[in-house]
Amino acid sequence: MSKLSEIFIDISDMEKMAGRSSLVHRLDPRCKLLVTLLFTITVVSFNRYDLMALIPCFTYPLFLLIAAEIPFTYLMKKLVLASIFALMLGIVNPFFDRETMLYLGSVPISGGWVSFISIMLRFALTASAALLLLTTTGMYNISRGLEKLGVPQVFVMQLFFLSRYLFLLTDEASRLVRARAARSFGQRGLGLNSLSHLLSTLFMRSFDRAENIYIAMRCRGFNGRMRSVTKFRWGGAETIFTVSWIVFFIFFRFNGLSYVISLYHQLNIY
Amino acid sequence: MSHHIIEADNLSYHYPDKTDALDGINFSITHGESVALIGENGAGKSTLLMHLNGSLLASSGEMRIGHIPVTKRTLAHIRQSVGMVFQDSDDQLFMATVFDDVAFGPLNMGLAEAEVKRRAEAALATVGLLKLKDRRPYHLSGGEKRRIAIATVLAMEPNVLAMDEPSSGLDPKARRMLIKLLKSFKHTRIIASHDLDMIAEVCERTLVIFAGKVVADDTTEKIFADHELLKRCSLEPPLSMQSCPVCSMLNKKG
Amino acid sequence: MHMADALISPGVSGLMWAASAGALGYSVRKINQFMDDSKIPLMGVMGAFIFAAQMINFTIPGTGSSGHICGSLLLAVILGPYAALLVIASVLVVQALIFADGGLLALGCNIFNIGVIPCLLAYPLIYRTIVCRHITGIRLWSGSVITAIISLQLGAFAVVLETLFSGISELPFTGFVLLMQPIHLAIGLVEGLLTASVLILIKNARPEILTEYKDNVTKQRFPIKGFIITIILTALIIGGIGSWFASARPDGLEWSIAGVTDNELSVPAEPLHQTAAKLQQASSILPGYGFKTTAEANNETRSGWGEVNSGSTVSGLVGIALTLLLAAGLGIILKQRFKQRRTVTAKGR
Numbered sequence: 031m032s033k034l035s036e037i038f039i040d041i042s043d044m045e046k047m048a049g050r051s052s053l054v055h056r057l058d059p060r061c062k063l064l065v066t067l068l069f070t071i072t073v074v075s076f077n078r079y080d081l082m083a084l085i086p087c088f089t090y091p092l093f094l095l096i097a098a099e100i101p102f103t104y105l106m107k108k109l110v111l112a113s114i115f116a117l118m119l120g121i122v123n124p125f126f127d128r129e130t131m132l133y134l135g136s137v138p139i140s141g142g143w144v145s146f147i148s149i150m151l152r153f154a155l156t157a158s159a160a161l162l163l164l165t166t167t168g169m170y171n172i173s174r175g176l177e178k179l180g181v182p183q184v185f186v187m188q189l190f191f192l193s194r195y196l197f198l199l200t201d202e203a204s205r206l207v208r209a210r211a212a213r214s215f216g217q218r219g220l221g222l223n224s225l226s227h228l229l230s231t232l233f234m235r236s237f238d239r240a241e242n243i244y245i246a247m248r249c250r251g252f253n254g255r256m257r258s259v260t261k262f263r264w265g266g267a268e269t270i271f272t273v274s275w276i277v278f279f280i281f282f283r284f285n286g287l288s289y290v291i292s293l294y295h296q297l298n299i300y
Numbered sequence: 301m302s303h304h305i306i307e308a309d310n311l312s313y314h315y316p317d318k319t320d321a322l323d324g325i326n327f328s329i330t331h332g333e334s335v336a337l338i339g340e341n342g343a344g345k346s347t348l349l350m351h352l353n354g355s356l357l358a359s360s361g362e363m364r365i366g367h368i369p370v371t372k373r374t375l376a377h378i379r380q381s382v383g384m385v386f387q388d389s390d391d392q393l394f395m396a397t398v399f400d401d402v403a404f405g406p407l408n409m410g411l412a413e414a415e416v417k418r419r420a421e422a423a424l425a426t427v428g429l430l431k432l433k434d435r436r437p438y439h440l441s442g443g444e445k446r447r448i449a450i451a452t453v454l455a456m457e458p459n460v461l462a463m464d465e466p467s468s469g470l471d472p473k474a475r476r477m478l479i480k481l482l483k484s485f486k487h488t489r490i491i492a493s494h495d496l497d498m499i500a501e502v503c504e505r506t507l508v509i510f511a512g513k514v515v516a517d518d519t520t521e522k523i524f525a526d527h528e529l530l531k532r533c534s535l536e537p538p539l540s541m542q543s544c545p546v547c548s549m550l551n552k553k554g
Numbered sequence: 555m556h557m558a559d560a561l562i563s564p565g566v567s568g569l570m571w572a573a574s575a576g577a578l579g580y581s582v583r584k585i586n587q588f589m590d591d592s593k594i595p596l597m598g599v600m601g602a603f604i605f606a607a608q609m610i611n612f613t614i615p616g617t618g619s620s621g622h623i624c625g626s627l628l629l630a631v632i633l634g635p636y637a638a639l640l641v642i643a644s645v646l647v648v649q650a651l652i653f654a655d656g657g658l659l660a661l662g663c664n665i666f667n668i669g670v671i672p673c674l675l676a677y678p679l680i681y682r683t684i685v686c687r688h689i690t691g692i693r694l695w696s697g698s699v700i701t702a703i704i705s706l707q708l709g710a711f712a713v714v715l716e717t718l719f720s721g722i723s724e725l726p727f728t729g730f731v732l733l734m735q736p737i738h739l740a741i742g743l744v745e746g747l748l749t750a751s752v753l754i755l756i757k758n759a760r761p762e763i764l765t766e767y768k769d770n771v772t773k774q775r776f777p778i779k780g781f782i783i784t785i786i787l788t789a790l791i792i793g794g795i796g797s798w799f800a801s802a803r804p805d806g807l808e809w810s811i812a813g814v815t816d817n818e819l820s821v822p823a824e825p826l827h828q829t830a831a832k833l834q835q836a837s838s839i840l841p842g843y844g845f846k847t848t849a850e851a852n853n854e855t856r857s858g859w860g861e862v863n864s865g866s867t868v869s870g871l872v873g874i875a876l877t878l879l880l881a882a883g884l885g886i887i888l889k890q891r892f893k894q895r896r897t898v899t900a901k902g903r
Binding site: 169248249250251 | 350355376379380384390391392394403405408409413420437452456
């Protein structure tokens, strides 16, 4: 099935991007996690009709996109694919909220359309922040960052193994699906019955693999704790990155831009 | 250096469902020997390997590494001196980067960070893959994975290397590199494999396992020359020792 | 169905994150207490398995549309509820990052809807009551199907409530419920059937897998009462505070900033700012949530952070209370049924 192999290629691309060494890539994952979280909170805290306020927020993903040299088309492709749920729920707004809110030239725009556009902007902002976090940090460093931020080790190790064996099992699944498709002579899709056989086969293989991994871990002295020599350092660059974005977010959040412009305007008057 | 002698003393193991996997195994391997375990699928090769570092513990009898019996209490010590290389490298490379994987064992041994780094880099250099140290294991080729799996074990500086099918799934070039690597080691090596040609090159001694028993224990040359024995154990002489089929046909014609 | 950052308000997100984090923390504690470290790689690989399994689509008979297994119930049966919750949560984290499914703030909702509800509520309360130890026959089929349907119904209803209380989408409650619940009835049915048949196949091929982990669960009785009470209390406390803070909406924040600087944002006569000002005005007439009346909404704009807004606090609390009642009610009914049956069988012996 093409979907599985597409995902496989997609994840490898992401990991390759995460393996680059731009300025943003080299930052401590903790500061990227923190800033992404604060950014998302800033975006969702805006009023749903506040279109103008959302626009300056694009500074953040744009900065990462450029600084980390992530291809723009790649991000757009991912966003379009992921947008379905937001689109489905957002598109109803124009039907329920028809009160005219503003005029674009002489065309009246209803509140529903404004909030619909707001939902799509929110989606683009929050989703690109999450995608950029991954493409500039990688699953492995994200889990290590989470560990340093105090997330329990059981959960971190869980994320760790999940991201390590994701490739292998996606690949194994796609081989199983291909082998089945090769014998089904053009019938599209799987029936419930063959899916459950396929799933149980995949399950048992995964189970055995987990057992072997555990034996391999024990052979090299595993005793319940994962250690690593890779150390993160929170240095000057991290502090500057975090503090300046926090300042920016506060600025965006309280409509700093229009405030500055209005101050400027007042100064001109007097 | 007889203190790294490996001894199996009437070793038996049966699975929880009571089927015998190993049945009264006896052998003794001295330091620096390179020994092959051959036998049909299910004969007990892998099960025997698992006893070498206590991944499985004997139901009766004893396995001794350097005169220390393999038991629950000696596991930590045994596992430092017997390094195990698994058949599926993906099971062995569970960390996110090559370097972390190689450093995993030394870190668990409680070594200082500088020593861990030194060992990990030395092990990677031995298998010739130091340049891959920051790579993610899933993007490597089969041969690279296998060599790094060996490096993860070397970093623990074991005296004994136990390997399960080290050459399976490798392309000819990667296989050749692996053989060269295995020949260069000074460790005691115990290799379970179906690749009899590799064994002919790497191991001077061979144990033939059949139905959980050691049915033959001799120099590799002698074992491979005994076609009757090999046939009885569902094996075949290595291709390099079979007469060339093309030549023999030509000979018949001539 | 994943909740998304684009549709969520900070209040709802904070509330759901708190609930999910509490459940996760509890599970981590239980795992550290009762599980040996051999389960660590198993949980991780199971996460990768669920991730891969969710990518395999099948055709829903007669419709031509396709679906996939969600796997929460399957994992709960195999790994026990606590480990299953952790695995599901980590799968959701990875999906949020790789596919931008949901997002970081909505993750709290998604872990609750897809993880906590099936693993910590539906599995111990419903599945174990019906199936007990019999991984065969009618009990397994009915137990799996009923559990899957109920947990997906609750999950879908939670999505509706979360969307509603966030107030970003305009979808009316009834319309949304009528859309979501029937779809998830079908999905739940399929999920239950798949779970049961996969369990039977595993049991036939490798019976030891299922017995090994069953002990994990049965040894330690699930403190249902304590768990529900804790959830209710935290939900009520956070729900109350959360929606009160959420109600001090953007305009409120702006107002307080303006108050601090002692300078109401004056509107210059430029087209850009006229539009912006119009938007601002419009937004204060149409409040996000709470009891909607124009007068009250205007008052709301005047109220700063920290002033309790009774409207949205009440609606927040009512919503949470309703969900919890539904869940708890179902649980209690089922539990009593089970008790009766147990006494009957005991007498029969």
